[in-house]
Amino acid sequence: xxxxxxxxxxxxxxxxxxxxxxxxxxxxxxxxxxxxxxxxxxxxxxxxxxxxxxxxxxxxxxxxxxxxxxxxxxxxxxxxxxxxxxxxxxxxxxxxxxxxxxxxxxxxxxxxxxxxxxxxxxxxxxxxxxxxxxxxxxxxxxxxxxxxxxxxxxxxxxxxxxxxxxxxxxxxxxxxxxxxxxxxxxxxxxxxxxxxxxxxxxxxxxxxxxxxxxxxxxxxxxxxxxxxxxxxxxxxxxxxxxxxxxxxxx
Amino acid sequence: xxxxxxxxxxxxxxxxxxxxxxxxxxxxxxxxxxxxxxxxxxxxxxxxxxxxxxxxxxxxxxxxxxxxxxxxxxxxxxxxxxxxxxxxxxxxxxxxxxxxxxxxxxxxxxxxxxxxxxxxxxxxxxxxxxxxxxxxxxxxxxxxxxxxxxxxxxxxxxxxxxxxxxxxxxxxxxxxxxxxxxxxxxxxxxxxxxxxxxxxxxxxxxxxxxxxxxxxxxxxxxxxxxxxxxxxxxxxxxxxxxxxxxxxxxxxxxxxxxxxxxxxxxxxxxxxxxxxxxxxxxxxxxxxxxxxxxxxxxxxxxxxxxxxxxxxxxxxxxxxxxxxxxxxxxxxxxxxxxxxxxxxxxxxxxxxxxxxxxxxxxxxxxxxxxxxxxxxxxxxxxxxxxxxxxxxxxxxxxxxxxxxxxxxxxxxxxxxxxxxxxxxxxxxxxxxxxxxxxxxxxx
Numbered sequence: 001x002x003x004x005x006x007x008x009x010x011x012x013x014x015x016x017x018x019x020x021x022x023x024x025x026x027x028x029x030x031x032x033x034x035x036x037x038x039x040x041x042x043x044x045x046x047x048x049x050x051x052x053x054x055x056x057x058x059x060x061x062x063x064x065x066x067x068x069x070x071x072x073x074x075x076x077x078x079x080x081x082x083x084x085x086x087x088x089x090x091x092x093x094x095x096x097x098x099x100x101x102x103x104x105x106x107x108x109x110x111x112x113x114x115x116x117x118x119x120x121x122x123x124x125x126x127x128x129x130x131x132x133x134x135x136x137x138x139x140x141x142x143x144x145x146x147x148x149x150x151x152x153x154x155x156x157x158x159x160x161x162x163x164x165x166x167x168x169x170x171x172x173x174x175x176x177x178x179x180x181x182x183x184x185x186x187x188x189x190x191x192x193x194x195x196x197x198x199x200x201x202x203x204x205x206x207x208x209x210x211x212x213x214x215x216x217x218x219x220x221x222x223x224x225x226x227x228x229x230x231x232x233x234x235x236x237x238x239x240x241x242x243x244x245x246x247x248x249x250x
Numbered sequence: 251x252x253x254x255x256x257x258x259x260x261x262x263x264x265x266x267x268x269x270x271x272x273x274x275x276x277x278x279x280x281x282x283x284x285x286x287x288x289x290x291x292x293x294x295x296x297x298x299x300x301x302x303x304x305x306x307x308x309x310x311x312x313x314x315x316x317x318x319x320x321x322x323x324x325x326x327x328x329x330x331x332x333x334x335x336x337x338x339x340x341x342x343x344x345x346x347x348x349x350x351x352x353x354x355x356x357x358x359x360x361x362x363x364x365x366x367x368x369x370x371x372x373x374x375x376x377x378x379x380x381x382x383x384x385x386x387x388x389x390x391x392x393x394x395x396x397x398x399x400x401x402x403x404x405x406x407x408x409x410x411x412x413x414x415x416x417x418x419x420x421x422x423x424x425x426x427x428x429x430x431x432x433x434x435x436x437x438x439x440x441x442x443x444x445x446x447x448x449x450x451x452x453x454x455x456x457x458x459x460x461x462x463x464x465x466x467x468x469x470x471x472x473x474x475x476x477x478x479x480x481x482x483x484x485x486x487x488x489x490x491x492x493x494x495x496x497x498x499x500x501x502x503x504x505x506x507x508x509x510x511x512x513x514x515x516x517x518x519x520x521x522x523x524x525x526x527x528x529x530x531x532x533x534x535x536x537x538x539x540x541x542x543x544x545x546x547x548x549x550x551x552x553x554x555x556x557x558x559x560x561x562x563x564x565x566x567x568x569x570x571x572x573x574x575x576x577x578x579x580x581x582x583x584x585x586x587x588x589x590x591x592x593x594x595x596x597x598x599x600x601x602x603x604x605x606x607x608x609x610x611x612x613x614x615x616x617x618x619x620x621x622x623x624x625x626x627x628x629x630x631x632x633x634x635x636x637x638x639x640x641x642x643x644x645x646x647x648x649x650x651x652x653x654x655x656x657x658x659x660x661x662x663x664x665x666x667x668x669x670x671x672x673x674x675x676x677x678x679x680x681x682x683x684x685x686x687x688x689x690x691x692x693x
Binding site: 048049050051071072073075076077081082084087088090091092093097098101102105106109141142158162 | 633634635636638639640641642643644645646647649653654656657658659660661664
């Protein structure tokens with residue numbers, strides 16, 4: 001589904017990703033862990049196409065497409081979804097309005113008709129209930145005045161409505177208490193399927209207790225330096241990231 | 251008669267027709283009432299003597315009143331058809347219709363208890379003293395060529411009175427339509443709310459595109475103790491229309507005045523809101539303007555805190571696209587005795603194109619020492635982070651810009667209480683932004 005080869009990227013002239021390789025197959029859940037400044041968030045933003053993140057080398061192939069040649073909105077319509085670490089507040093635009101605009105953009109791209117208003121409302125209401133959100137939530141400005149937990153749940157709500165193929169979760173656990181984390185994790189787990197893949201970028205192992213990854217990768221200084229199964233996350237939790245400084249090959 | 255020659259620089263303008271206007275005054279409704287004749291005559295003389303303000307006048311520095319001048323405008327319209335677009339009447343409102351400055355009969359609904367509505371020509375006869383008490387404007391700055399011209403020429407308008415303690419649930423809509431090319435209309439309304447009375451008044455201004463006209467109106471409001479008025483103004487004039495609307499308010503102690511404006515149309519349009527706040531009264535002014543193409547929109551507020559413990563809040567959003575131009579000038583005056591004043595003024599602006607321009611200017615004059623006054627004015631562009639956020643949800647850039655711009659203005663619009671009015675304004679805002687943003691991306 002996603003193949004990243006020798007990816008190099010820089011932000012404001014500073015090289016951040018320095019030859020990153022990653023292969024993700026349909027249905028897999030990959031966790032990317034690493035210390036602050038290792039390039040985790042840069043990877044998420046490069047995959048989503050954020051302006052200002054300049055790719056200087058390597059390739060990213062998604063479902064047979066050259067992902068890097070697509071505009072951010074085209075990537076989204078092809079099925080790439082980034083759940084933001086810091087979701088943006090958009091006062092004056094209601095949550096439900098954005099959800100509908102986004103879903104229709106994706107549907108038009110797929111050659112499907114725009115969603116029927118009643119069907120849409122039913123779909124959205126079912127999803128918000130499963131995320132433990134109040135219906136009033138739909139009529140508030142996008143992320144406006146939301147608590148940290150509400151913002152993250154809103155990202156998952158958007159994901160559940162858009163049904164992407166590749167979900168990238170950028171530090172989704174940051175700023176969440178344990179109850180909110182469980183709700184978010186339940187939301188993500190409900191979306192796991194054999195044709196949908198996940199990349200979870202996280203600093204802490206805690207999230208992985210609730211969303212079990214198939215693979216764990218350690219990112220340091222712009223490269224993946226170790227890969228393994230879920231047990232690698234526990235090892236990191238026990239040993240911290242300090243050992244990476246002296247790891248061979250760096 | 252003094253001042254009946256056009257001042258220098260205004261040859262070929264409306265000023266040349268002062269003598270015609272003088273003759274016309276004799277034919278206006280209410281002519282023959284000595285006090286009214288005198289008021290109209292004095293206003294016309296003062297208009298002739300003052301001339302139109304220029305950019306040297308601080309209150310007009312961004313938008314000189316001479317922009318409203320033009321010799322071709324005629325006060326006497328051809329025969330006015332009594333038909334109009336009935337969709338402009340808001341549902342569940344009591345609507346009074348004016349077309350080219352004349353009252354057009356609309357459906358008569360029985361008035362609720364405590365509400366009195368008359369044509370001003372009836373009020374001139376029935377309540378001469380009450381009308382006379384409202385002829386003077388609260389501020390010297392309210393007396394300028396445009397308001398004087400309305401005072402000199404207005405023969406029609408509505409008189410609204412809500413008696414003490416009455417709460418009028420049904421909004422009263424004053425629909426002001428222009429239709430004839432080169433027509434000058436001048437309307438004058440009087441609204442008084444007695445003690446503890448409550449009401450909602452909506453002004454709707456509209457006219458056809460590609461039709462030059464000059465629409466002037468003046469609304470004089472008096473709120474007695476503890477009265478509360480929600481006032482809305484929806485300005486959707488035609489693209490060659492010129493519009494001036496002044497709203498002048500006297501607020502008695504503990505009264506509340508809430509005004510929301512949505513300004514979209516006209517070649518040039520100025521809205522002026524002046525209020526004088528007595529002890530512990532409250533004044534909230536909110537609004538959005540969207541100046542597109544070559545439209546010039548001016549909003550001018552002037553709040554005088556004349557008694558202690560009063561609060562006021564200005565909150566405006568301005569958007570300019572194409573070669574549009576927006577102006578916001580807000581002045582807060584705190585008089586020496588007005589301790590414990592709380593005044594807050596905010597105006598945030600958004601430029602959608604390189605040729606667009608917005609001038610925003612706060613003016614605070616504080617003569618008391620125990621007050622809280624704050625102001626904030628910003629002019630900016632859309633947040634690239636927000637555009638990316640929407641793009642990452644599949645929304646393309648034009649649509650994202652449109653959505654964000656809509657949201658920026660809608661923060662004000664969504665607070666509008668009459669649901670039908672809110673829906674109309676949101677709809678118009680959305681439609682105009684679609685055109686504007688499509689236009690700017692093709693440039």
